[in-house]
Every structure is written in C-alpha cells, then in structure tokens.
Amino acid sequence: MRRGLISVIDADTIEKTLRLILKEFPNDNDIYTTEVGICDGDTSGGIHEFIISNGKTNYHTAVDSNRDKVVKNPFPDCQLIIGDSIQVSFQIKNDSQHFLFLDANHSLFYTVADYLLYREKVMIGGYFGFHDTSKYIKPFTDYQHIGSRENPHNYICCREAVEMLGLLSNRFPGWKLMFDEADPNDTAGGVSIFQRIF
DSSP states (O other): OOOTTSOHHHHHHHHHHHHHHHHHOTTOSEEEEEEEOOTTSHHHHHHHHHHHHTTOEEEEEEEEOOSSSOOOOSSTTOEEEESOHHHHGGGSOTTOEEEEEEOSOOSHHHHHHHHHHHGGGEEEEEEEEEESOOTTOOTTOSOOSSSOTTOGGGSSOHHHHHHHTTTTTTOSTTEEEEEEEOOTTOSSOOEEEEEEOO
16 A cells, blocks of 8 residues: 555555455445545555555545645545644544544644544444554654643644543443554554444
8 A cells, every 4th residue: 555654564554454444345336535634645545546456436535734734635536625623524424434544633632632523424334543653652752733842742642542532442432443553663653443333
C-alpha cells in the first residue's frame, strides 16, 4: 500500500485492516472509507488504490482543517471536506463507513472529541483506526498548536486518549481492539485499530 509519511509497519497495519474488510464484507462492491487529517493525501490515496486494486469501488472522504497547510484533493473523485474536524463531522452519515482513519490533531482533547464524534460514522463490523498511538512516543513530542505549551496534553496524546476511553482494554462498549502496532524506532507513529461490534 502506498503510505506517504507513515511507517512501513503503520501502512502494513492499515493494509491488514483493509484485507479484513474485503473478507468480512464480500458482497459489498462499494467500500466507504474516510481519513480525518490527510497531510499530503498519500495515505488516503494508498487506501483508495488498495481497494480498487482488489476489484471494489471506493468512495473515500478526506477531512482536513487546512491548519498546518493548504491541502489538495488526494485523487479525483475523492470527497474533500475542509474544516475543523469537530465542526464538520456531521457531514458524514452515521453507520456509513467501512473504515475511518483518524490522523488529525493529536492533542488529548481533540483525539477524544474526534473519536466520540466520528465513531458512529463506522458501520457495525467496520473499523476505526487511530494514528500516532505508539507506546514509544515520548511526552512533549510535537506540540499540536492548541493551548499552553506547558500542558503535556497539547502534544501527541493519542495513546493516552485511547487508554482513557477504555479502548485498549476493551472497556468501551461496542468496540473490540484488533491491532495495536508500532515501529519501536519511530519517534511518532503507531496504529491502533478497533472493530465496531454493535
């Protein structure tokens, strides 16, 4: 899978998830995916290319705030939504996505808010993925340009968020941990994938 800025391990984890989707939804010719926070769009493009290379049609939505830089549509026919992730979540229908990958603002507040707003966009049996959940990420890594620099929650806190939500310990009702993988040599990265079971 084409991967952009994410590590080989992260891309492999996403690809394993997409393979599960193709296996578990064999009668769905149309596969719906979303990436929230797209940067250069390479991960969105990789998801799209993988699905169509397996004989399915992919309807992909890319969400970005344009806060870090002005993004471009990752590929023709991609639905690009520009806006703050917590303000534009309503534009994606509930129970519509086979896979949703969250790679937006990584502060504790935003990661929790994004999950709570986007989780119901995933259909039952579908998957929700978080990027930058590696247990190897050190505190105060990559300030997220929100609030005080003295607050450790305003840096990459995705793992802390999924732990606080109870997702990593399978205590969030309706969700099951499938993958929690990371490259120990990567200073960020890591992917945690959860399946919606009801």
